[in-house]
Amino acid sequence: MAAVAARELRDGEVVFVGIGLPNLACNLARRTHAPRLVLIYESGAIGAVPERLPVSIGDPALVTGSSMVCGMADVFQSILQSGRIEVGFLGGAQVDRYGNINTTVVGSYERPAVRLPGSGGAAEIAIHARRLLIVSKLSLRAFPERVDFITSPGQRHDGVPRSRLGMPGAGPVKVITDKAILEADEATGEMVLAALYPRVDDADVRREVGWSLRRRPRLGRVEPPSATEVRLLREVLDPRRLYLKG
Amino acid sequence: MRDAVARFVHDGDTVVIEGFTHLICFAAGHEIIRQGRRNLTLARLTPDLIYDQMIAAGCARKLTFSWAGNPGVGSLHAFRRAVEGKGAAPLEIEEYSHFGMVARFSAGAARLPFWPLRNYMGTDLPRVNPRIRTVTCPYTGEQLATVPALNPEVTIVHAQRADAEGNTQIWGLLGVQKEAAFASQRVIVVVEELVDQSVIRSDPNRTVIPGMIVHGVVVEPWGAHPSYVQGYYDRDNDFYLAWEPISRDPDKLARYLDEFIYAVPDRAAYVRKQPGLAARLRAGERFSSGVNYGF
Numbered sequence: 001m002a003a004v005a006a007r008e009l010r011d012g013e014v015v016f017v018g019i020g021l022p023n024l025a026c027n028l029a030r031r032t033h034a035p036r037l038v039l040i041y042e043s044g045a046i047g048a049v050p051e052r053l054p055v056s057i058g059d060p061a062l063v064t065g066s067s068m069v070c071g072m073a074d075v076f077q078s079i080l081q082s083g084r085i086e087v088g089f090l091g092g093a094q095v096d097r098y099g100n101i102n103t104t105v106v107g108s109y110e111r112p113a114v115r116l117p118g119s120g121g122a123a124e125i126a127i128h129a130r131r132l133l134i135v136s137k138l139s140l141r142a143f144p145e146r147v148d149f150i151t152s153p154g155q156r157h158d159g160v161p162r163s164r165l166g167m168p169g170a171g172p173v174k175v176i177t178d179k180a181i182l183e184a185d186e187a188t189g190e191m192v193l194a195a196l197y198p199r200v201d202d203a204d205v206r207r208e209v210g211w212s213l214r215r216r217p218r219l220g221r222v223e224p225p226s227a228t229e230v231r232l233l234r235e236v237l238d239p240r241r242l243y244l245k246g
Numbered sequence: 247m248r249d250a251v252a253r254f255v256h257d258g259d260t261v262v263i264e265g266f267t268h269l270i271c272f273a274a275g276h277e278i279i280r281q282g283r284r285n286l287t288l289a290r291l292t293p294d295l296i297y298d299q300m301i302a303a304g305c306a307r308k309l310t311f312s313w314a315g316n317p318g319v320g321s322l323h324a325f326r327r328a329v330e331g332k333g334a335a336p337l338e339i340e341e342y343s344h345f346g347m348v349a350r351f352s353a354g355a356a357r358l359p360f361w362p363l364r365n366y367m368g369t370d371l372p373r374v375n376p377r378i379r380t381v382t383c384p385y386t387g388e389q390l391a392t393v394p395a396l397n398p399e400v401t402i403v404h405a406q407r408a409d410a411e412g413n414t415q416i417w418g419l420l421g422v423q424k425e426a427a428f429a430s431q432r433v434i435v436v437v438e439e440l441v442d443q444s445v446i447r448s449d450p451n452r453t454v455i456p457g458m459i460v461h462g463v464v465v466e467p468w469g470a471h472p473s474y475v476q477g478y479y480d481r482d483n484d485f486y487l488a489w490e491p492i493s494r495d496p497d498k499l500a501r502y503l504d505e506f507i508y509a510v511p512d513r514a515a516y517v518r519k520q521p522g523l524a525a526r527l528r529a530g531e532r533f534s535s536g537v538n539y540g541f
Contacts (some may be wrong), residue, residue, distance in 0.1 A: 019317065042344060043266050043419045056317035056484050058267020060476050063418045064532055071420040072266060072291075073352050076345040081364055098367075104341075109374045115329045117315030119343035120292075153368030165367040167391070233514050242318060 207212025354429025
């Protein structure tokens with residue numbers, strides 16, 4: 001999933017890196033096909049070139065050798081809100097039919113069954129990044145028809161398209177999972193099946209999605225990770241398995 | 247530290263111990279716990295382990311925040327128990343996103359009543375936090391989100407160094423400390439090293455907090471552990487991992503507070519209790535090249 005996500009980043013792009021798997025994917029991309037990727041972390045590290053995999057988005061290795069370190073007011077106002085982020089990259093506990101993400105609560109807000117960490121910078125990344133990539137492991141629990149709480153907005157809110165709500169960015173264009181890639185349908189804003197991993201079929205994906213998943217007329221094939229990608233991930237980037245589980 | 251907390255942190259205050267992963271002043275949080283402060287409103291973007299400990303110790307009535315997790319590990323379980331209704335005491339919460347919290351401090355620092363931002367459309371945050379509102383721009387007619395100023399009674403900032411007047415220099419991640427300090431009625435800076443004023447004046451661009459807004463300077467080496475100080479010591483990631491099972495179990499958490507906070511008189515004793523810290527975490531050397539301030 002990390003390798004597949006990394007391939008979505010183009011060399012030279014400016015990417016706002018979220019916590020968790022996006023952090024790993026961005027650092028893999030920088031060490032493979034996108035050496036000029038500009039990594040921006042909400043902690044204020046601009047053009048980070050971490051020599052070790054950052055354990056968090058505030059890791060000291062993000063500072064050493066970076067091109068700029070600024071305060072968080074600058075990050076959110078002058079870099080994100082001003083439209084300078086080309087790609088936002090988020091994970092999510094729940095992702096719904098329209099790519100709305102929930103990282104706040106499972107259940108009701110007032111009496112949550114599970115309290116999650118909340119937005120952090122995710123809400124504004126989803127609003128402002130020119131395009132948004134989401135990575136999340138496929139499961140019925142993680143992909144409900146409608147999330148319990150919209151932390152970070154997707155393509156539609158109560159049926160209203162995001163452009164009508166005044167959001168500058170294009171929103172979630174792809175959801176990268178461990179079995180398939182979903183893409184936002186341009187007409188309906190729905191996440192639709194766009195590509196399958198090897199040895200996975202339509203039905204395997206549908207079983208793990210809480211809405212009647214539509215599909216592109218022609219599905220793409222996701223290439224398995226190359227030997228180089230696997231080696232970098234396991235031996236260089238994440239030998240302690242901070243992000244790579246199982 | 248004992249005197250600074252006794253003098254500047256009072257029951258019922260809104261207290262901000264800022265620092266984004268970097269420079270979180272655990273020494274101040276521990277002293278506030280030891281002195282038994284109650285009914286505090288704790289505000290921070292990322293409550294982190296320090297507010298989890300302060301919530302567990304019963305210091306907090308309310309938490310104002312934007313991301314409450316253990317970065318790269320999982321949950322803050324004392325926080326979760328309180329919010330999920332399984333804790334010893336209820337905890338009121340007021341929740342924003344990071345941008346919202348940054349904007350609240352920016353308004354507070356400028357002594358404006360609110361701060362406008364293009365944000366929150368399509369999210370459920372304004373539904374659960376009625377203090378996130380909107381304003382119509384008088385120039386463009388555009389509707390913008392607003393958040394209210396945050397002006398805490400006291401802000402505590404950890405830093406690499408300051409002089410005796412409180413002119414404080416920080417390098418590495420700057421977080422929102424400058425805005426939080428300027429927004430605050432009282433400011434305590436806690437530093438790894440107290441330096442002569444000539445050191446500060448040799449590199450004034452590195453000063454983030456001027457002495458004119460500082461009420462107390464505390465010298466407390468290793469005062470940010472298990473957080474980190476760029477150029478001094480690394481983050482104790484092993485402790486952040488260890489916090490998961492400790493905070494998950496209220497009895498283990500209580501034993502932790504007893505052993506590492508209540509049973510030690512101060513930070514020096516806390517450091518002596520953990521003899522391997524320097525060998526494990528001391529920072530390597532990566533010096534910057536200096537600049538010419540001449541004219």
